[in-house]
Amino acid sequence: MNREISLIGIGQTKFGEWWERSLRDLLAEAILKTLDSSPCTPLDIDAVIVANMLGEWTDDQAHLGALTASLLPHHPPALRVEAACASGSVALYTACALLESQRAQTVLVVGAEKMTNASGDAIQVALMGAADSEHDQPCGLTFAGIFALIAQRYLHDYGLTREDLSIVSAVHHRNAKGNPFAQFRQEITVEAVSESPLVADPLRLLDCSPVSDGAAACILSTKFKSPLRIRASQVSTDTLSLTERTEITSFQSTKAAVERAFAEAEITRDDVRALETHDCFSIAALVNLEDLGFAEPGRGIEIYKKIFEEDEYPFFLNRSGGLKACGHPVAATGVKQVLDVAKELQTAKLRFGLAHNIGGAGATCGMHILEYTNA
Amino acid sequence: MNREISLIGIGQTKFGEWWERSLRDLLAEAILKTLDSSPCTPLDIDAVIVANMLGEWTDDQAHLGALTASLLPHHPPALRVEAACASGSVALYTACALLESQRAQTVLVVGAEKMTNASGDAIQVALMGAADSEHDQPCGLTFAGIFALIAQRYLHDYGLTREDLSIVSAVHHRNAKGNPFAQFRQEITVEAVSESPLVADPLRLLDCSPVSDGAAACILSTKFKSPLRIRASQVSTDTLSLTERTEITSFQSTKAAVERAFAEAEITRDDVRALETHDCFSIAALVNLEDLGFAEPGRGIEIYKKIFEEDEYPFFLNRSGGLKACGHPVAATGVKQVLDVAKELQTAKLRFGLAHNIGGAGATCGMHILEYTNA
Numbered sequence: 001m002n003r004e005i006s007l008i009g010i011g012q013t014k015f016g017e018w019w020e021r022s023l024r025d026l027l028a029e030a031i032l033k034t035l036d037s038s039p040c041t042p043l044d045i046d047a048v049i050v051a052n053m054l055g056e057w058t059d060d061q062a063h064l065g066a067l068t069a070s071l072l073p074h075h076p077p078a079l080r081v082e083a084a085c086a087s088g089s090v091a092l093y094t095a096c097a098l099l100e101s102q103r104a105q106t107v108l109v110v111g112a113e114k115m116t117n118a119s120g121d122a123i124q125v126a127l128m129g130a131a132d133s134e135h136d137q138p139c140g141l142t143f144a145g146i147f148a149l150i151a152q153r154y155l156h157d158y159g160l161t162r163e164d165l166s167i168v169s170a171v172h173h174r175n176a177k178g179n180p181f182a183q184f185r186q187e188i189t190v191e192a193v194s195e196s197p198l199v200a201d202p203l204r205l206l207d208c209s210p211v212s213d214g215a216a217a218c219i220l221s222t223k224f225k226s227p228l229r230i231r232a233s234q235v236s237t238d239t240l241s242l243t244e245r246t247e248i249t250s251f252q253s254t255k256a257a258v259e260r261a262f263a264e265a266e267i268t269r270d271d272v273r274a275l276e277t278h279d280c281f282s283i284a285a286l287v288n289l290e291d292l293g294f295a296e297p298g299r300g301i302e303i304y305k306k307i308f309e310e311d312e313y314p315f316f317l318n319r320s321g322g323l324k325a326c327g328h329p330v331a332a333t334g335v336k337q338v339l340d341v342a343k344e345l346q347t348a349k350l351r352f353g354l355a356h357n358i359g360g361a362g363a364t365c366g367m368h369i370l371e372y373t374n375a
Numbered sequence: 376m377n378r379e380i381s382l383i384g385i386g387q388t389k390f391g392e393w394w395e396r397s398l399r400d401l402l403a404e405a406i407l408k409t410l411d412s413s414p415c416t417p418l419d420i421d422a423v424i425v426a427n428m429l430g431e432w433t434d435d436q437a438h439l440g441a442l443t444a445s446l447l448p449h450h451p452p453a454l455r456v457e458a459a460c461a462s463g464s465v466a467l468y469t470a471c472a473l474l475e476s477q478r479a480q481t482v483l484v485v486g487a488e489k490m491t492n493a494s495g496d497a498i499q500v501a502l503m504g505a506a507d508s509e510h511d512q513p514c515g516l517t518f519a520g521i522f523a524l525i526a527q528r529y530l531h532d533y534g535l536t537r538e539d540l541s542i543v544s545a546v547h548h549r550n551a552k553g554n555p556f557a558q559f560r561q562e563i564t565v566e567a568v569s570e571s572p573l574v575a576d577p578l579r580l581l582d583c584s585p586v587s588d589g590a591a592a593c594i595l596s597t598k599f600k601s602p603l604r605i606r607a608s609q610v611s612t613d614t615l616s617l618t619e620r621t622e623i624t625s626f627q628s629t630k631a632a633v634e635r636a637f638a639e640a641e642i643t644r645d646d647v648r649a650l651e652t653h654d655c656f657s658i659a660a661l662v663n664l665e666d667l668g669f670a671e672p673g674r675g676i677e678i679y680k681k682i683f684e685e686d687e688y689p690f691f692l693n694r695s696g697g698l699k700a701c702g703h704p705v706a707a708t709g710v711k712q713v714l715d716v717a718k719e720l721q722t723a724k725l726r727f728g729l730a731h732n733i734g735g736a737g738a739t740c741g742m743h744i745l746e747y748t749n750a
Contacts, residue, residue: 100476
């Protein structure tokens with residue numbers, strides 16, 4: 001970072017099914033809470049970055065930058081970014097660039113999605129817009145199907161069982177118990193995951209993050225200060241199509257982003273005490289831990305087992321509940337992860353945390369490292 | 376600008392109806408031409424900003440940052456921005472911020488749209504995503520309807536006739552004769568415009584920019600130099616809904632952006648010798664001239680009349696043919712305008728030019744000032 005960027009406000013809606021509310025309502029709630037939590041007034045916001053993937057499908061609404069700017073009295077410059085499920089982190093990256101460029105001193109970032117406005121079938125089709133329309137969509141794959149292919153290969157290569165995989169969701173649900181913003185706060189057993197309805201073999205219903213409505217926002221500033229700092233902001237990409245990859249049990253975009261993020265923050269892996277990773281499906285949580293370098297290939301499950309069996313965390317890992325239990329309103333997720341890392345660092349007085357957000361099957365990876373300077 | 380940003384490469388497809396080609400094909404052609412025109416190699420591109428509004432509707436394709444990065448051998452960081460018809464200029468603004476932040480030294484910006492993949496009706500619905508879904512869409516307005524309301528009010532307030540309005544499209548078509556990338560290169564008479572089929576009273580078919588396919592790209596760099604420089608990059612917003620405006624014959628976003636752009640470039644209105652404005656409908660061309668300060672309210676038509684009757688340009692005005700004759704592949708337009716200003720400055724050895732791009736009914740305005748230092 002060539003400027004000191006503070007995280008000066010955070011706010012979100014509870015993630016869930018908000019049948020009676022619009023995308024605009026969710027945006028407004030998250031923004032209001034964020035402004036309330038910050039030392040600045042609405043008029044201090046000099047740019048707005050909105051993350052959204054599905055507005056056209058769910059609300060017949062594009063042009064969400066202007067819509068969101070309309071919610072503020074002075075209509076600041078605004079734009080919408082989209083990178084599928086990585087839209088939230090890409091919005092944060094864009095905000096960091098604006099701040100570092102000195103085009104803005106205080107930027108509002110908000111990610112929102114109102115998925116229940118469309119039918120489940122329509123949402124599956126819409127989400128497949130995140131995959132390659134010429135190479136991956138035509139064979140009829142859904143994202144559950146894509147991650148099932150990854151899981152099949154992973155279980156085969158590393159000798160994991162179906163029960164191993166189930167531990168991941170059980171841990172995430174247990175973590176969400178204390179999170180008032182999580183869509184699902186009840187514990188689930190390993191058996192419940194293994195016995196839940198089959199979605200795409202070997203993935204079952206309770207391996208999959210849900211369809212969710214929600215919004216999450218934050219304010220980043222070079223003008224106002226807080227003990228929470230953005231120490232690294234990185235975006236990386238890989239081939240959009242799985243058919244062009246040399247392997248599918250690892251995401252190159254995560255590997256590239258994390259090395260650049262550690263270099264930017266001038267820290268090492270050992271410094272990270274709180275980690276939120278993008279567990280859109282249980283298998284992804286294992287792949288992420290390995291790509292991020294916290295486990296050797298095939299051994300991510302050992303960390304989940306230790307947490308599950310001994311309630312012992314080598315570092316905070318998806319303590320929010322992850323995408324599985326918090327819910328996954330697509331473009332809100334990348335922003336919400338940063339909020340969770342911030343809260344974890346503050347609450348436990350930890351210094352460094354990392355938020356890892358991917359779009360599609362890792363075609364985009366957005367990554368942020370936060371520092372809590374009062375730790 | 377806090378860094379010297381050069382425009383080091385430009386390229387575009389011809390705008391038109393490209394039935395046999397995909398969005399990806401158009402992106403690839405524009406990018407290849409742009410790289411060919413530049414002093415850099417693909418590996419020098421360290422970020423990609425893609426402007427696109429309608430990919431989900433026309434190509435079942437979101438996540439266009441990663442798709443476009445996939446077209447390059449090294450998959451640089453990439454993201455897609457959207458601000459309706461202002462997507463192109465907003466992408467350029469984002470690229471400038473990335474360069475000024477020093478997160479990138481050389482950025483590829485590409486805007487693309489493949490509108491003929493969807494039916495005309497579907498495109499009208501999709502485009503209305505640029506308007507307010509709760510306040511402006513429900514009454515059944517299309518964008519032709521919105522600009523017809525503006526035109527009705529404008530003709531009433533300022534006493535213009537239907538024939539006056541027709542002069543605008545006649546000038547734009549005449550201008551496009553020499554532009555090999557324009558969708559329509561034939562001259563049209565004032566009578567032909569006035570007698571063309573009614574779309575939304577008083578606007579007729581030849582008042583309206585067409586549905587188009589096309590892509591336009593450029594490379595901006597702080598590392599490689601060229602005599603073409605970006606001297607200002609501004610984005611401004613207004614209320615998304617027309618119902619919240621105090622007047623509809625003028626766009627506040629243009630007025631805000633142009634003052635900030637002149638201040639940023641440290642030039643005055645008199646320095647601008649080439650101007651491309653966003654004439655999505657003929658009436659918009661008049662409103663733009665007035666909002667930009669080149670004519671008093673109600674008197675923009677005098678400039679068009681002078682050009683039409685005396686072939687005398689006080690400054691180059693939509694010499695490309697504007698949106699009416701070049702075509703308007705939504706998100707490509709804002710990028711293409713900057714390409715046209717660059718070519719006009721180079722060809723006529725002029726120093727300063729301005730590109731003016733709006734989204735929706737001026738809810739977003741993106742503006743760029745270029746300098747040709749060899750003028």
